[in-house]
Amino acid sequence: MNRFLYCIATTLIIGMNSGAVAEEQNPPMPDALIGILDQYDETNTIKRLGRSILQVAPNGVLNEQSFYAYNQLILAKARATKMAKYLALDLDFDGVLTNAELQGALLRTTNQGRVDVLDITLLQLDADLDNDSKLTFDELRFYVVDTVKLGERRDSSLERARLLMWLDLDGDDQLTITEMARAVREYKNSDKN
Numbered sequence: 621m622n623r624f625l626y627c628i629a630t631t632l633i634i635g636m637n638s639g640a641v642a643e644e645q646n647p648p649m650p651d652a653l654i655g656i657l658d659q660y661d662e663t664n665t666i667k668r669l670g671r672s673i674l675q676v677a678p679n680g681v682l683n684e685q686s687f688y689a690y691n692q693l694i695l696a697k698a699r700a701t702k703m704a705k706y707l708a709l710d711l712d713f714d715g716v717l718t719n720a721e722l723q724g725a726l727l728r729t730t731n732q733g734r735v736d737v738l739d740i741t742l743l744q745l746d747a748d749l750d751n752d753s754k755l756t757f758d759e760l761r762f763y764v765v766d767t768v769k770l771g772e773r774r775d776s777s778l779e780r781a782r783l784l785m786w787l788d789l790d791g792d793d794q795l796t797i798t799e800m801a802r803a804v805r806e807y808k809n810s811d812k813n
């Protein structure tokens with residue numbers, strides 16, 4: 621029995637004997653995935669899941685490599701967003717943030733909600749590596765690298781793609797769009813019987 625059918629079988633068995641202990645290596649298919657598979661008809665499910673795969677893997681193949689590349693992209697974007705926020709405080713755009721520029725940020729309504737007094741205090745405490753009361757581009761960059769970490773943020777596209785790896789029928793740790801479409805059809809057919 622392949623892994624996918626095994627998951628369906630296990631789910632059905634657990635459903636019939638609630639409380640029964642299944643002695644399998646593969647855990648049952650997560651409810652979140654069953655919910656996704658049951659939400660739409662076969663064609664729409666395949667289209668939606670196909671788009672979910674393409675969001676993370678533009679070549680249509682989910683695997684550790686595509687997850688890694690996507691993670692790198694999320695991290696780079698998060699860092700760039702944070703850096704842009706700080707660079708926008710550099711009013712004379714000389715590449716250096718002075719204390720006057722930092723304090724001035726608190727007086728300007730356009731920066732409200734973007735840089736607050738806590739951000740500025742932490743920048744002054746932790747980012748000024750040479751203690752000259754000025755923050756250079758490199759000091760800001762080191763600070764951003766130090767404070768923006770991947771683990772802090774949840775990404776719904778990535779979470780969904782991880783969930784879809786359950787549909788990896790042949791267990792080669794890759795999920796192609798063809799494989800996903802086959803898995804959806806198998807699931808929908810097993811549902812009717």
Ligand SMILES: [Ca+2]
Nearest residue numbers: 710714716717
């Ligand atoms: Ca400046």
Ligand SMILES: [Ca+2]
Nearest residue numbers: 748752754755
């Ligand atoms: Ca400095």
